[in-house]
Amino acid sequence: MLSSVLGTVLVLAQTCLAQTGDGFTQETIAQVHARLQPAICVITYTSEVSNPQSGESTKRGGNALGLLVSPTGLLMAPGHMQVENSEPFNITVAVGQGDEEKEYVAKLLKKPDDVNVCLLQLESETPLRGLPYARFTSGVELEVGTPLMVVGVLSEPLDFARGIFTCRVGAILDKPRTTYCIDRAVRFGFVGGPVADAQGRVIGVVGFDLAVSEGGDLYVRSGHPLVYQTSLFKKYIDTPPGERIAPSDEEHAWLGVFTQPLSDDLAEYWGLKHNGGIVISTLVPGAPAEQVGLRRGDVITNFAGTPIRAKQDREVRGFTKLVREAGIGKAVTIKLLRDGKPMEVEVTLGSRPKSARDAGEYEDPLFGITVREITTDVRILLNLADDVQGVIVRRVKSGGTAALAGLRPGIIVMNLGDFPITSLDDFRQAVGKIAAEQPKEVTAFCRAGSATGFFRLEPRW
Amino acid sequence: MRKAMWSLLVLTALLTSGCVTTGGASQSAVLRAKARVAPALVHIRPVKEVFSRGRREEVQIVGSGFIISADGYVVTNEHVAGQSKFVRCVLYNREVVDAEVVGTDPYTDLAVLKLTTDADDLPFCRLGRSDNLEAGQTVLAMGSPHGLARSVSLGIVSVTDRYLEDRGDQMVSPFNTWIQTDAAINPGNSGGPLVNLKGEVIGVNARMLSGAQNVGFAIPIDIAKEVIDEIIAEGRVTRSWIGETLQSMRAKTDDPTQKGVVVADVDPLSSGYEAGLRAGDVMLSVNGIPTNARFEEGLPAVRKLIADIPVGAEIPVRVLRGNEEIELKVTTAERSALKGSQAELPQWGFTAVNLTPAVARRAQLSSTNGILVTGSQMGGIAYNAGLKKGDIILRVDDIEIENLAHFDRVYGALVRSKKPRVLLDVKHGALTRFVLVKQNGNLEENAAQSASSDEGDGHAE
The missing domain is CATH 2.30.42.10 (PDZ domain)
Structure with missing residues (x-):
């Protein structure tokens, strides 16, 4: 009796030694890492974020994890790459590591509206085939406590080395659809990474928020990483959507x-x-x-x-x-x-009326000013009365005539000299006429906030 | 405390060396001037009402002041004694005397206190003149820098008529220019006297440029005298306006032959607008008195000219519109208070103010009816209903809210009746929305609801 109990204890002890705390053998982890890491790539892009209020936009570089999901170069990326007011461009993708690394240019496909991921297609002069990719398994049901593995990339200073970590299903949400929550914080480079179960089956990718149509950013605020199950995006892998249409063309x-x-x-x-x-x-x-x-x-x-x-x-x-x-x-x-x-x-x-993002702009080198038409969204945002007409200052060139006069982004130009301004064309024509006359000073009648006032420009002819 | 003492020592050392180079100010003259004013110096410790995060709190602050009459009137700054429930004064002989606030004037940042004493032989300051000051003349600043009572610092007048730029659409000091001095002025000096070598008060210290070395500002005593007299006589200062916002001629043209002042903006709810005054007009005279302000230093005098006209008077205003000179008949109206009066609504856990015309205008409202929410306490009834800073409450159930006093009555009745649900009609920016206040809901239920409610302004479609 005693010896059989001891035996059980010994067996248990051995199992514990062979497994990590999360219920995987070291061997399983190594296998999953080795199998999935070739499908992981690093996306580098530039994004332009525009502030509809000031009209100013800033460009910045970004990186994201990309997951190859087909041998012909279809790629999945976290949805945050492409959000409202932020447009990624100059997208390149590094596939493989070290000497094997190869860089591709990628184009963005239309973003699914029911799952918060981006889809990209690698571009190449010769047809792509035989690329490493992650194969998904559908229909795996998980329970609270089911152990999982996630593969992703470390940060840039660590050369985007491929890493793996283990975790468990920490909670299951049933609304608006069954969603699994991961029980620990996920580093940025693992968002979009493949999630594997104990059998090594890839059952989904790490995501943060639901798609906008599902209530979206509510989950961003919760800070809880989720698993997007394979079933959500299988249709997009089977039939990739067309190339993304620029928002301005989308009505x-x-x-x-x-x-x-x-x-x-x-x-x-x-x-x-x-x-x-x-x-x-x-x-x-x-x-x-x-x-x-x-x-x-x-x-x-x-x-x-x-x-x-x-x-x-x-x-x-x-x-x-x-x-x-x-x-x-x-x-x-x-x-x-x-x-x-x-x-x-x-x-x-x-x-839907044109939004600030798609608004026309006019850059005037003479005064060092870029102005933009006033769109309905800006009118609502700034709470402008219907009778407020003009163009809105988007940028002023440092040291330029407009900047020296005190004009700054967000100010609405309603009159330039003797010319009333109601459109970009008016502004362009007014500048043209002023340039022909070369006056010593030009007065702009403007609105800043709810008050109006004058700015005196002294062009350097 | 140790640190404060140390910084005082450094300060003293600097000022001592400064003393030697203060051209011609003999030691005895400085001592005489100080001796004349010092006995009338007051160290002021008001307990002020502060509204923050939807709550009314009381805090004690430190400022300076000076006695101007044998029966105990004291002059200080509005930003020292305004909104105070209780003012404690420490006289130069260290006697502690309480004081009542006689009146305040936020437009000039002045306040008058009356010491609660039967004494009629208090030492008091002689008020000098500020119209004959010269840059370079020696002055003393006296008061309680950083709470250190009975401090004297020495310097010169740097500029006699400094114009402080408006901040956004808020005028810093519409009716006066400032005496700029290099006599050390620190927080706590506010309300203290700026004194000439004759021992006369020529200014009330009120501001400093933080981050700069010895750039302090005092309200010229000439304008202060008028305000003090009016407060003592009436308890407040009454001013006229015709809806005008003015800019110097230079904002429009640098042509020195062009007389007048630029009307930058006219409030649409004002008597001036009603009489036909428009933004862009050049105002030539008011009530027959020329209104010339080629430079911005000239603006306070023009504003004061209008402000000093009795309320309700019909006055001729001559303006140049295009090339045509026209005369308008404008009836002056009383200029509204700079600050709306604030109140805490403790049962619902929020604070609110009356709408000023400026706030109403920014919100595109056609009147000042309604109240502006200035903060809501986390977890309170108002907060849980989604009421937030910047919201304007226009209706409560079916009652249109006129002002804070009216709201307070409606609110008081609702609180007493414990009506379970109250519907508010709320405006924020261009958007209106319905806010349902649950008076009896238990906190947890309310909290759960607010967690799922958006913090945004609604959903655009």
């Missing part, structure tokens, strides 16, 4: 409202029996919603045949997406509650 349908969800408390306050909905909180002047007489406080319960049941902020995104993709110029029926009574309104959707 979205537009209703022209700002909204909030109909929480149970709001429903109860207003005495509405309805379960969820979208409350119109602000109407954009002149937009389709206002034109058909929608009002603040209207509760949208059905949009073009789709019932709307938003109760929480993140559920509003679904409505936003629904409108965006409903089709420009299309007439849709909106069912709503006004003062508790059901109503139906037909509205023809407009097209």
Whole structure:
């Protein structure tokens, strides 16, 4: 009896010795590392981040982990590479390490809207084949405590060496879909890295937030790394999306409202029996919603045949997406509650006005100033009245005429000399006429914040 | 404390060596001047109301002041004695006397206190003149730098009429220029006298340029005298305005023959706007008195000219518009307080102020109805409902809010009735939204709700 107990203890002790704390043998870890690390590459890119308020944009370099997912050079990368107001370009990808390293140029494909990853395709003059890649396994169900391995890259000072770490499933979320949380912090170079289980099967990649359409950045704030299961992105690997279309060419349908969800408390306050909905909180002047007489406080319960049941902020995104993709110029029926009574309104959707990101710019070398047209989003952001017309200063050249006069980004130029400015063309023409006359001084009438004032420019002819 | 003492020693050493080079200021003259003023010097310790993070707090600060009458009127800065509930004064003989705030004037940063004493033989300062100052003349600054009472420092007038630039759309000192001095002025000197060698007060020390060496500023005594007299007589200072924001002629042209002052902006809610005054006009005269300000140093005098006209008077204002000279009949209105009065709403856990015309204008409101939220306490009822700094509350349930006093009455009734849900109509920037306040919700439930609620301004569609 005693000896059999001892035996069990001994066996246990041996198992413990052979395994790490996370339940893998050293051999398994080494195998997974060796098998997956060739598929890991390092993406280098430049991104331009624009601030819609000031109109200023800054360029900076970035790195991200890339995971080859096909032998012909399809690559997956973390979704943060490509976010609102930040456009990556000059993308190169280093495949392999040391002497084996080879650099490719890559193009960005259209970003999936239901999972927060980026997809890229390596480019080459000769067709690519036989590249190392990670093979995914679908349909593996995990439990809390299931041990996992993640492969990724270390930081730049460590030459992006490929590394591996072990962890476990720390929590399982069931909304909006089954999502596994990793039980520890993940270093930046491991975001987007493949996740393998004890059998060495690659069951997903490390991600942080859900896609925007699912409520997105809520999870960024939580700081909890997630596993994007294979099933989420399998379709994109099977049929890669087309090349990303520049946002300026992409048109979205537009209703022209700002909204909030109909929480149970709001429903109860207003005495509405309805379960969820979208409350119109602000109407954009002149937009389709206002034109058909929608009002603040209207509760949208059905949009073009789709019932709307938003109760929480993140559920509003679904409505936003629904409108965006409903089709420009299309007439849709909106069912709503006004003062508790059901109503139906037909509205023809407009097209979403150009945003600051796509706004036209004019750079004037004479005054050392770059100005931009005032777009609807900037008008809302700066809370400008409709009668405020002009162009907004985006940049001034240090030491230039505009800078010396005190003009700075964010100021709206409404008059230049005797010329009223309502568009970039007006500004361009005004500068042209001023240049022909070469006056000693030119007065600009401007708006800074809610106040107006003059700036006197002294051009150096 | 040790460190403070040490810095005092360094200061003394510098000033002593400075004394030798202060051209012509004989030791005896300095001693005489000091002896005349010192007995009237007051070390002031007000307990002020401070509103931060949605809470009202009381803090004790240190400043300086000087007695101006045998029965105990004391002059100091508004930023020392404003919003104070209780002021303790230490006289030069170290006697401690409490004081009442007679009145304050934020526009000039002046305040008048009255010592609560029956004495009618207190030592007091003689007030001199500031219109005949010369740069280079010797002056003494007296007060409590860093709380060190009864300190004297010596220097000269550096500039007699320094104009301090506006900060954004906030004027630092609309109605006065400043005496700039190199006599050491430190935090705690505020409200103390700047004294000439005759032992007369010629300025009230109020500002310093931090990070600079001995660049201090005092309010000229001529303007201070007018303000002090009005506060003692009326308890406050009444000023007129016609909605004007002025710029020097130089903002528009450097042509020295061009007379007048530039109207940079006219508040749309003002009597001037109503009478036809417009941004871009050149104001030539007000009430028959020429308004010339080629340089910005001339602006305070023009603003004061308008401010000194009785409220409600109909005055002729001559302006140049294009090449046409026109006369407008403008009825002056009372200039609103620089600061709105602030209050804490403790049951809901937030603080708010009345809207000033400037705030209303920035928010694109057509009146000053409503209140501005200045902070909300984390975990409080208001915070959990999503109310935050910068929100403007326009309606509570179906009641349109006029001002803070009105809100306080509505709020008081709601708190007493324990109505479970209250709906606020809130504006923030260009966006409006509904905020549901749960008065009876237990804290945990409220907290859970706020965790899922967005901090943003709503969802753009």
